Amino acid sequence: MSYVLSYYRNLISDKILAAYEKLKKADSYSHDACSIITEISYLTSEYLSSLPAIELQSKVKGKHYFAFAANEKYSRAINKALFQLDAEEWDSLATSIVQGAFDQFDNPNIDKILYSTAISFCASIDLIKSRDQKTPGTFFEYFIAFLYAWRLRCSPIREIQVLNLDGDTKLKTDFIFDLGQGQNKFHLPVKTSTRERAIMLWAHQRLLDGVYGVGTFMGTPVCLAETKTDKRKREVVEICTPRQWQVYQIHIARLKRVYYLDVPEEYQKLDQATPKIIVRPFSQFFKEWKELSPN
Amino acid sequence: MSYVLSYYRNLISDKILAAYEKLKKADSYSHDACSIITEISYLTSEYLSSLPAIELQSKVKGKHYFAFAANEKYSRAINKALFQLDAEEWDSLATSIVQGAFDQFDNPNIDKILYSTAISFCASIDLIKSRDQKTPGTFFEYFIAFLYAWRLRCSPIREIQVLNLDGDTKLKTDFIFDLGQGQNKFHLPVKTSTRERAIMLWAHQRLLDGVYGVGTFMGTPVCLAETKTDKRKREVVEICTPRQWQVYQIHIARLKRVYYLDVPEEYQKLDQATPKIIVRPFSQFFKEWKELSPN
Structure with missing residues (x-):
C-alpha cells in the first residue's frame, strides 16, 4: 500500500x-x-x-x-x-x-x-x-x-428510583423515555447482538415491572443483527434461539416489540406463534410508536 | 529466555x-x-x-x-x-x-x-x-x-422440559442437580465473574420458578471472583453492585446462596441487610448442602 x-x-x-x-x-x-x-x-x-x-x-x-x-x-x-x-x-x-x-x-x-x-x-x-x-x-x-x-421529542433517563424501606436506591437502567404523566413510557435496551445474553432484555423488563408495576413501561429493545462469522471458513450464520425467547416471554416478562436493523427471519416468524413475540424492522417504530400501548 | x-x-x-x-x-x-x-x-x-x-x-x-x-x-x-x-x-x-x-x-x-x-x-x-x-x-x-x-453423588442435567400447548420444548439450562422425588433440587449457574451480567443469575432462577413453581429449585450460583485489573497502572479493584443485587433479589427471584471462591466483602455484608442475600465462601456448600431447603 x-x-x-x-x-x-x-x-x-x-x-x-x-x-x-x-x-x-x-x-x-x-x-x-x-x-x-x-x-x-x-x-x-x-x-x-x-x-x-x-x-x-x-x-x-x-x-x-x-x-x-x-x-x-x-x-x-x-x-x-x-x-x-x-x-x-x-x-x-x-x-x-x-x-x-x-x-x-x-x-x-x-x-x-x-x-x-x-x-x-x-x-x-x-x-x-x-x-x-x-x-x-x-x-x-x-x-x-x-x-x-x-x-419522541424527549430526553432519555438512565436511572430510576427504587423504593426500599432501608433507604431509597437509584438503579442504573437501559434508556428510559417517559413522555409524561398518563403518556407512554418506553424501556429501551440496545444491543448490537443478543446471543446467549438475550435473557437480559426480559430480565430488565421484569425489574421495571416489579418496581413500577406491570404495564407501566413498554419494553421495545433494538438490536443490530445476530450474525456470526467463522473467520477461517469465511462463513456467516445467524445465531437464533426462538424457543428460548418464547419461554422468556411467558415466564419472565412481556416485551412489546423487538426491533432489528437486520431482522433474523427465525425471530420475525414468532408473531405467528404462541406466545406471540413481535419482531420488526426498526423503521416500523418510527411509524407505529404512537399506536403502541402497554396493554 | x-x-x-x-x-x-x-x-x-x-x-x-x-x-x-x-x-x-x-x-x-x-x-x-x-x-x-x-x-x-x-x-x-x-x-x-x-x-x-x-x-x-x-x-x-x-x-x-x-x-x-x-x-x-x-x-x-x-x-x-x-x-x-x-x-x-x-x-x-x-x-x-x-x-x-x-x-x-x-x-x-x-x-x-x-x-x-x-x-x-x-x-x-x-x-x-x-x-x-x-x-x-x-x-x-x-x-x-x-x-x-x-x-451430591448425582450427575448434572443441562436441559429441562418446558410445557407449551403448541408442543413441548427442551430448554438448555445451567447445571441442574436433582436428588430425586421429594429431595433437594439445585440450580447451579457458574461464572468466573458476574459484573454487569449478574442479573442473568436471577433471571435463570426466575425461569425455573416460572416453569416448575417457586420453591422447586434452589438457586446456588458459584463464582470465582469479581476482580478487575487496570493493566497500565497494575491496579486491582473489585467490581460490586450490591444495591442492584438487592433489587434483583426482591423483584426477579430469590437466590438461596451465592458462593464465591474469593468472596467480595461488599457482597458478604448483604446477609445483614434487607432483603437478605447470603453470600459465602464455596467451602461452606460442602458443609451445609444437606441443611439447605427451598423455603
Missing part, C-alpha cells in the same frame, strides 16, 4: 475516533448529537470506500454478506441487500427527524439508511482497533438513543 | 490444553473428570512455578494481589492470601470427595485449595492464549460441576 494512502487512512481513523469521543459527551436529544453522528457517517463512508470488499459464504437463507478488509483483518459481516455507502442519505433522514418532518420523509429505504450508518461505524472500528466490542456497542447505543429521543 | 526453558514451557502448555480438551468430553460425575482435573492441577502448578510473579497495587481493602508474567502478558490478578502452588493438596481433597470421605477431610484450607486450583488454570490460559475468556470460563464450569456432582 502506498505511503500516502496509508497516511490518509490513519488520518480518517483518528477523526472517526475523535468524533466518537465527542458523541459520548453529547445529549441524545441535542443538535450536537445529530451533527456528530452525521460527521461519523461521512467519515466512515470515506474510510470504507477506500477498502476492498471480500465476499463471504452465507449460511443464512436469502441473505448475502461481505466484509471490508484492512490492517490484515476483516470487519464483521455486512448484509448486502441492506447496505449502501451514501452518507448523504443519512444526512437527509437525520435532518428530517430533527426538523420534525419525518412523516414527510418519503424515502422507502429507511431500513437501509439506518443499517448502513450503524454498521459502517462498527465495521470501521473492527478494522481500526483490535477485538474492540465496546466501542461499536456504545456507538450503537447512542445512535439508537438519538433516533428515539428526536422521534 | 533460554531455548530449553521456552521449549519446556511450550510442552507443558500443550499438555494443559490437551487435558482441557479431555475434560470437556468427561462426565462431571466420573472418575475420569477427577483424574483430568488433578492432572491439570499438577500441570498448571508446574507451568506457573517456572514464571515470575509481579506485584499488583490493590485497591481492595484487606486483599493483596499479584500476577504471573509470560509471553509479554500478565495473568489475571491472584489473591495472595488464598493462593498456594501445591497440587498435592488438591489431589488429597479430590480423592477424599470421590471416596465419599470429605467429612473426615480435616484440612482447614479448603477455600485455598479450591481457589488455587481454579485460578491456576485461568492464569495459565491468560498467558498461553490471547484474550481467551471462554476457555477459563468453561474449565471453571466443569471444575465446579465436578465438585457438586461428587458431593
Whole structure:
C-alpha cells in the first residue's frame, strides 16, 4: 500500500475516533448529537470506500454478506441487500427527524439508511482497533438513543428510583423515555447482538415491572443483527434461539416489540406463534410508536 | 529466555490444553473428570512455578494481589492470601470427595485449595492464549460441576422440559442437580465473574420458578471472583453492585446462596441487610448442602 494512502487512512481513523469521543459527551436529544453522528457517517463512508470488499459464504437463507478488509483483518459481516455507502442519505433522514418532518420523509429505504450508518461505524472500528466490542456497542447505543429521543421529542433517563424501606436506591437502567404523566413510557435496551445474553432484555423488563408495576413501561429493545462469522471458513450464520425467547416471554416478562436493523427471519416468524413475540424492522417504530400501548 | 526453558514451557502448555480438551468430553460425575482435573492441577502448578510473579497495587481493602508474567502478558490478578502452588493438596481433597470421605477431610484450607486450583488454570490460559475468556470460563464450569456432582453423588442435567400447548420444548439450562422425588433440587449457574451480567443469575432462577413453581429449585450460583485489573497502572479493584443485587433479589427471584471462591466483602455484608442475600465462601456448600431447603 502506498505511503500516502496509508497516511490518509490513519488520518480518517483518528477523526472517526475523535468524533466518537465527542458523541459520548453529547445529549441524545441535542443538535450536537445529530451533527456528530452525521460527521461519523461521512467519515466512515470515506474510510470504507477506500477498502476492498471480500465476499463471504452465507449460511443464512436469502441473505448475502461481505466484509471490508484492512490492517490484515476483516470487519464483521455486512448484509448486502441492506447496505449502501451514501452518507448523504443519512444526512437527509437525520435532518428530517430533527426538523420534525419525518412523516414527510418519503424515502422507502429507511431500513437501509439506518443499517448502513450503524454498521459502517462498527465495521470501521473492527478494522481500526483490535477485538474492540465496546466501542461499536456504545456507538450503537447512542445512535439508537438519538433516533428515539428526536422521534419522541424527549430526553432519555438512565436511572430510576427504587423504593426500599432501608433507604431509597437509584438503579442504573437501559434508556428510559417517559413522555409524561398518563403518556407512554418506553424501556429501551440496545444491543448490537443478543446471543446467549438475550435473557437480559426480559430480565430488565421484569425489574421495571416489579418496581413500577406491570404495564407501566413498554419494553421495545433494538438490536443490530445476530450474525456470526467463522473467520477461517469465511462463513456467516445467524445465531437464533426462538424457543428460548418464547419461554422468556411467558415466564419472565412481556416485551412489546423487538426491533432489528437486520431482522433474523427465525425471530420475525414468532408473531405467528404462541406466545406471540413481535419482531420488526426498526423503521416500523418510527411509524407505529404512537399506536403502541402497554396493554 | 533460554531455548530449553521456552521449549519446556511450550510442552507443558500443550499438555494443559490437551487435558482441557479431555475434560470437556468427561462426565462431571466420573472418575475420569477427577483424574483430568488433578492432572491439570499438577500441570498448571508446574507451568506457573517456572514464571515470575509481579506485584499488583490493590485497591481492595484487606486483599493483596499479584500476577504471573509470560509471553509479554500478565495473568489475571491472584489473591495472595488464598493462593498456594501445591497440587498435592488438591489431589488429597479430590480423592477424599470421590471416596465419599470429605467429612473426615480435616484440612482447614479448603477455600485455598479450591481457589488455587481454579485460578491456576485461568492464569495459565491468560498467558498461553490471547484474550481467551471462554476457555477459563468453561474449565471453571466443569471444575465446579465436578465438585457438586461428587458431593451430591448425582450427575448434572443441562436441559429441562418446558410445557407449551403448541408442543413441548427442551430448554438448555445451567447445571441442574436433582436428588430425586421429594429431595433437594439445585440450580447451579457458574461464572468466573458476574459484573454487569449478574442479573442473568436471577433471571435463570426466575425461569425455573416460572416453569416448575417457586420453591422447586434452589438457586446456588458459584463464582470465582469479581476482580478487575487496570493493566497500565497494575491496579486491582473489585467490581460490586450490591444495591442492584438487592433489587434483583426482591423483584426477579430469590437466590438461596451465592458462593464465591474469593468472596467480595461488599457482597458478604448483604446477609445483614434487607432483603437478605447470603453470600459465602464455596467451602461452606460442602458443609451445609444437606441443611439447605427451598423455603
